[in-house]
Amino acid sequence: MALASGVRFAPRALLRPWALLRGTTLGRTEPAAGGGGDGARRFGSQRVLVEPDAASGVAVMKLRNPSNALSLELLTELVISLEKLENDKTFRGIILTSDCPRVFCAGLDLTEICGRNPAHCAEYWKAMQELWLRMYLSSLVLVAAINGACPAGGCIIALSCDCRVLADNPKYRIGLNETLLGIIAPFWLKDTYVNTIGHRASEQALQLGSLFPPAEALQVGLVDQVVPEDQVQSTALSEMARWLAVPDHARQLTKNMMRKATADRLLRQRDADTQNFVSFVCRDSIQKSLQAYLEKLRQRKG
Numbered sequence: 001m002a003l004a005s006g007v008r009f010a011p012r013a014l015l016r017p018w019a020l021l022r023g024t025t026l027g028r029t030e031p032a033a034g035g036g037g038d039g040a041r042r043f044g045s046q047r048v049l050v051e052p053d054a055a056s057g058v059a060v061m062k063l064r065n066p067s068n069a070l071s072l073e074l075l076t077e078l079v080i081s082l083e084k085l086e087n088d089k090t091f092r093g094i095i096l097t098s099d100c101p102r103v104f105c106a107g108l109d110l111t112e113i114c115g116r117n118p119a120h121c122a123e124y125w126k127a128m129q130e131l132w133l134r135m136y137l138s139s140l141v142l143v144a145a146i147n148g149a150c151p152a153g154g155c156i157i158a159l160s161c162d163c164r165v166l167a168d169n170p171k172y173r174i175g176l177n178e179t180l181l182g183i184i185a186p187f188w189l190k191d192t193y194v195n196t197i198g199h200r201a202s203e204q205a206l207q208l209g210s211l212f213p214p215a216e217a218l219q220v221g222l223v224d225q226v227v228p229e230d231q232v233q234s235t236a237l238s239e240m241a242r243w244l245a246v247p248d249h250a251r252q253l254t255k256n257m258m259r260k261a262t263a264d265r266l267l268r269q270r271d272a273d274t275q276n277f278v279s280f281v282c283r284d285s286i287q288k289s290l291q292a293y294l295e296k297l298r299q300r301k302g
């Protein structure tokens, strides 16, 4: 499997991705609902459904994990689906959206870093880095159709796209709220925030752990459009058409020019970033606060 980073990254899950997917439908194709013609074959896995439209060169990728928390399996399946589309010259763009009601993506799956050993936390963080690198540097146009809450790691996914369309629902807040959980956004995530909304706005939002409701997210430049919920998909398609109107080679080289330095910074320090992450999240105090946060989430549900 070609990796965005070159040779150093070899988490077990990605070396044996199919092992994680036993019993799922990844790699199988089936007719899309209401489809059946050329380009209407969908494929996917347990946690990622891909609806490709060969005629337009656009695939819709739907996340369908509980709350779309970024489990190791979800990260792995996302990378595999992305790679599959990247390698198929039919496709020029992906619309990323959620199949879960009210949640686009709940961020890191905290159960992957709570009560786990350092080796597991390292494997998990490498998978997170890998997904971000692949998305951030993707040659395809990525449009996020954000149809639900989008905190922390969910915001990372959205920020790594080229364009963001958010549903106008005050419950669908977006931002990097890590500090409120007692954790810290890594430098590459901070850089992505700064690249998107500027230094001062990032400084404020990161320290305060701000989750922006739609109008504020638009105002600060975190999203590009806010539209009624039933128009998120159609608006994402219109945005996609606008981006695809530009010749691929010129757009791709420009994207690379804008993003390469940020990605290279992580590539240069990937191991150190992993070590920082592991030693930070494995501290007793951080484990305790993550446990308490998870407990609060579970109780809130009941």
Ligand SMILES: CC/C=C\C/C=C\C/C=C\C/C=C/C(=O)SCCNC(=O)CCNC(=O)[C@H](O)C(C)(C)COP(=O)(O)OP(=O)(O)OC[C@H]1O[C@@H](n2cnc3c(N)ncnc32)[C@H](O)[C@@H]1OP(=O)(O)O
Pocket: 066, 067, 069, 102, 103, 105, 106, 107, 108, 109, 110, 111, 149, 151, 152, 153, 154, 177, 178, 181, 183, 184, 185, 186, 187, 273, 274, 276, 277, 280, 281, 294, 297, 298, 300, 301
């Ligand atoms: C080198 C750097 C050094 C250190 C770096 C350290 C850390 C890395 C820093 C940054 C990277 C990113 C970090 C993160 O992403 S942390 C996760 C942040 N996410 C959140 O705070 C969101 C929490 N969830 C919610 O607010 C709500 O669930 C949500 C608004 C998304 C949906 O609300 P809804 O009412 O629809 O669902 P719930 O009933 O609340 O939840 C359903 C179910 O899902 C579980 N759940 C939710 N979110 C998570 C999660 N992130 N991880 C694990 N599980 C989650 C929730 O407990 C319920 O479970 P269950 O009761 O079992 O059904």
